[in-house]
Amino acid sequence: MEKKRHNVWYKVIIAVVILIAVMAFSCCLGSVRIPVRDVIGAVTGLTEVSKATDTIVNKVRFPRICMAVLVGGGLSMVGALMQGLFKNPMADPSILGISSGSAFGAALIIVFNINFSFMGFSGLYLGAMGGAVLAWFLVYNIARISGEHDLNSTLLAGIAISSILSALITLLMTLHRESMEQVYLWMLGSFSSSTAQKTVTMAVVVAVIFPVLIFMAPRVDVLKLGREAATGLGVSASRTTGILLCACSVLLAFCVANSGIIGFVGLIIPHCVNFMRVYKMRGKLLMCFLVGAVFTLLCDTLARTVVAPGELAIGALTSLIGAPYFLYLMLRNLLRERRMR
Amino acid sequence: MNLELKNVTRAYGSFKALDDVTVTIPEGKLTVILGPNGCGKTTLLRHIVDSFSSKMPIAYVPQETFGSLSMTVRDVVSLGRYDRTKFYVRENEEDKRLIKEAMRDMEIDSFSDRNTDTLSSGEKQRVFIARALAQNAPWMLLDEPTANLDVKHADMLMSVLTGLKRSCIVVLHDINLGSLYADNIILMKNGKILSSGAPGEAVNCRLLEEAYDTGFVSAKIGDREVYVSSRQ
Numbered sequence: 001m002e003k004k005r006h007n008v009w010y011k012v013i014i015a016v017v018i019l020i021a022v023m024a025f026s027c028c029l030g031s032v033r034i035p036v037r038d039v040i041g042a043v044t045g046l047t048e049v050s051k052a053t054d055t056i057v058n059k060v061r062f063p064r065i066c067m068a069v070l071v072g073g074g075l076s077m078v079g080a081l082m083q084g085l086f087k088n089p090m091a092d093p094s095i096l097g098i099s100s101g102s103a104f105g106a107a108l109i110i111v112f113n114i115n116f117s118f119m120g121f122s123g124l125y126l127g128a129m130g131g132a133v134l135a136w137f138l139v140y141n142i143a144r145i146s147g148e149h150d151l152n153s154t155l156l157a158g159i160a161i162s163s164i165l166s167a168l169i170t171l172l173m174t175l176h177r178e179s180m181e182q183v184y185l186w187m188l189g190s191f192s193s194s195t196a197q198k199t200v201t202m203a204v205v206v207a208v209i210f211p212v213l214i215f216m217a218p219r220v221d222v223l224k225l226g227r228e229a230a231t232g233l234g235v236s237a238s239r240t241t242g243i244l245l246c247a248c249s250v251l252l253a254f255c256v257a258n259s260g261i262i263g264f265v266g267l268i269i270p271h272c273v274n275f276m277r278v279y280k281m282r283g284k285l286l287m288c289f290l291v292g293a294v295f296t297l298l299c300d301t302l303a304r305t306v307v308a309p310g311e312l313a314i315g316a317l318t319s320l321i322g323a324p325y326f327l328y329l330m331l332r333n334l335l336r337e338r339r340m341r
Numbered sequence: 342m343n344l345e346l347k348n349v350t351r352a353y354g355s356f357k358a359l360d361d362v363t364v365t366i367p368e369g370k371l372t373v374i375l376g377p378n379g380c381g382k383t384t385l386l387r388h389i390v391d392s393f394s395s396k397m398p399i400a401y402v403p404q405e406t407f408g409s410l411s412m413t414v415r416d417v418v419s420l421g422r423y424d425r426t427k428f429y430v431r432e433n434e435e436d437k438r439l440i441k442e443a444m445r446d447m448e449i450d451s452f453s454d455r456n457t458d459t460l461s462s463g464e465k466q467r468v469f470i471a472r473a474l475a476q477n478a479p480w481m482l483l484d485e486p487t488a489n490l491d492v493k494h495a496d497m498l499m500s501v502l503t504g505l506k507r508s509c510i511v512v513l514h515d516i517n518l519g520s521l522y523a524d525n526i527i528l529m530k531n532g533k534i535l536s537s538g539a540p541g542e543a544v545n546c547r548l549l550e551e552a553y554d555t556g557f558v559s560a561k562i563g564d565r566e567v568y569v570s571s572r573q
Contacts, residue, residue: 089409222423224410225403225472228390232399232478233423279412279456337459 008283011276015290022294023069026301027061031308059196064304065297067194070202071255072265072296073289077213078248078255079266080273080288084220084281085241086151092267093252096245097135097158100165102256105131107169107183111176120197124186125257132253135161140245149242188313189260191300202254209251210289216244217281264319265292268326275329295322342397343368344389344480344508351384358384360532366510366525368479371502373519374512375544376529377553382512385529386482389510397480398424400473404484404512414460414468415453418444421475443474446501448494462489470498474505481509487518517567520544528552540565 027039034042034053041047042057049057075093082091093099108114109127116123142157143150169187173180219240222230227237255262269292270284278287296314299321303312344366351359358381366372366389374382383404390401400421410417419426421443422436432440444450447467452460457468466489473481481502487495495515499522502509513519519526519540526543528535530552536543546557549568556571 083409083411087409089411218423218427221412221416222420224412225417225420225469226401226405228387228403228482229401229469229473231390231394232401232482233420233476234394234398234427235423274411280416 008278008280008287011278012283012286012290015287015294019069019290019294019297022297022301023065026065026297027057029301029305030056030061032056063196063199064191064194064300067199067202067258068191068297068300069293070199070206071191071259071262072269073293074206074209074251074255075262075266075296076269076288076292077210077285078252079292080270080281080284081213081220081244081248082266083270084224084284085244086155087224089271090267093248093255094162094261094263094266095155095158096249096252097139097161097165098132098249098252099256099261100162100169101131101133101135102128102253103131103183103187103261104165104169105129105134106186106260107172107179110182110186111172111179113179122193125193125198128257128260129253131165132249132256135165136249136253140249144242149238149245151241154241154245185313186260187315189262189315189318190303190311191259191314192304192311194258198258202258205251205254209247212247213244213251213285214282216240216247217285220244220281260315262296262315262318264315264322265296268322269295271326272329275333344393346385346388349385349388351381351388357532359388362532362534364527364534364537366508366527368508369506370524371509371511371522372525372527373523374510374527374529375514375516375519375552376535380529380552381532382529383484384532386484386510386512389482393480398476398478400476400478400481402469402473402481402483402486404488410457412457413454414449414457415440415444417457417468418449418453418471418475421472421477424476439475439477443471446474447471448497463491463494466490467494467498474501479507481505481507483509483511485512485514487513487515516544516549520567521562521565544568 024036024039028034028036034057038049038053039057041049042054043062078093082093082095083089105127106124109124114123114127118126138161139154139157143154146153169183173183219235222233222235223237223240230237269288273284273287273291276287278284296318299317300314303314303317306312346362346364349359349362350357362385374385376382390399393399418440419432422432422440425436426432444453447470449464449467449471457465460468466486470483470486473483486498490498495518499518502511503522523540525538526540527537528543528548535552536548546559546568549557557568558571559566559568
């Protein structure tokens with residue numbers, strides 16, 4: 001047992017080191033290449049760097065890199081919790097209906113060309129946030145109609161609301177073809193609009209939600225035993241589910257408002273962590289955050305460097321890179337199991 | 342403390358799953374609930390969990406086969422110690438002993454590092470029972486624990502439960518396992534208690550015929566009766 005506990009922390013430490021290395025590496029790359037020494041100097045302020053380097057690193061790349069880390073980590077954690085709560089390996093963050101809500105909010109702002117800003121946040125960001133809140137308000141209240149928080153109702157309400165909002169987005173795009181490209185590109189996801197202010201806001205949200213999720217994580221393991229068994233162990237299924245879904249929704253709403261819809265991360269990263277043999281929810285959430293952050297950051301680095309100064313859609317890259325890697329891990333595991341038989 | 346249920350009624354819409362049930366379940370005994378499908382056995386267990394879990398720890402094993410758990414066998418069994426370890430307290434020697442004993446009793450210690458998603462239904466069932474044993478609660482409620490078990494493991498489970506000297510309530514479909522191992526039997530039909538008491542009093546061919554709407558013949562093994570449907 002001691003060995004196993006040691007193993008999880010050992011994996012967490014390796015993942016942290018890799019994350020820091022990838023962050024530094026990503027900061028160096030771009031249309032202007034900056035040496036690692038200057039990147040460290042600009043971020044820490046310990047050594048003198050040119051004004052241009054300081055601006056590129058601290059105003060452009062570092063906020064974007066931190067955003068990719070926070071969003072990738074957040075999406076993966078939410079995915080792991082969805083799979084744990086719904087006891088379904090195919091569950092991912094989109095089943096809560098929040099992504100569609102955000103997309104609908106953003107589509108409205110784009111299509112009707114509404115230009116405003118509030119406290120430094122753009123109309124698009126606030127529209128996406130408003131859409132997410134509206135979708136979650138509907139899903140949450142429909143699921144609680146029986147008085148208790150019911151997971152099946154959440155799932156069904158999430159799918160239904162998601163379908164309605166997706167249909168509305170399609171209608172909006174069909175009726176306003178001139179905005180179609182912009183809406184579509186928003187939905188494919190990008191970190192290009194990350195600013196220091198948005199990144200700090202996102203970091204505060206993660207700093208608040210992360211401890212809640214880690215604290216509640218063992219309860220998700222207990223809930224897997226069934227409602228009555230959990231009750232016998234002093235865990236209320238309704239309360240735990242309600243708190244976790246609300247926390248996940250807030251995190252997800254900020255992720256989607258900041259980056260658009262980045263598919264696949266929330267679905268595959270928890271499975272990749274499973275392949276690393278990290279099963280208990282607390283360890284899994286920690287590893288999901290780190291692995292999801294590394295994966296998303298690598299995808300974003302590719303997205304902004306391969307065709308620089310242009311950009312590739314990160315949503316397409318996460319699927320294009322993630323799916324084959326996921327298939328490789330799955331096949332390796334299946335072959336190993338076959339050999340063991 | 343005996344479990345006293347008085348005039349309990351539970352309904353799903355207009356269907357009464359429990360209809361004015363009054364029964365006393367003795368402490369420290371192995372109580373078996375028998376009855377045909379849909380007679381309210383599971384609802385009775387769930388009612389006990391909902392009504393008494395705030396007053397005393399209850400270890401419950403549900404009948405459903407679970408979806409993906411993605412946890413090792415040892416991790417699932419150790420959830421039985423959640424009440425003590427929930428605030429990230431490390432397992433102490435007592436926790437480790439209880440987990441080890443539960444895994445040994447259910448003969449799952451040889452595959453303790455396997456992912457439960459790769460187990461057969463019977464093996465999974467034994468993992469969940471071990472989880473409940475590790476909880477070491479004064480009351481254990483098991484809903485059809487032998488449903489997926491082979492004869493050897495079903496017998497082994499009943500022997501373990503008998504040897505626990507804890508209060509156990511077990512829903513069974515195998516009348517003879519109940520008759521051979523139980524200290525107390527509750528026979529149900531249509532949400533009502535048909536009979537309750539020691540196996541010799543609560544179960545006989547006439548009562549079984551009334552409960553299951555089919556004839557029964559009996560034979561004596563030692564001091565206990567076993568029953569076979571007369572259609573066989």
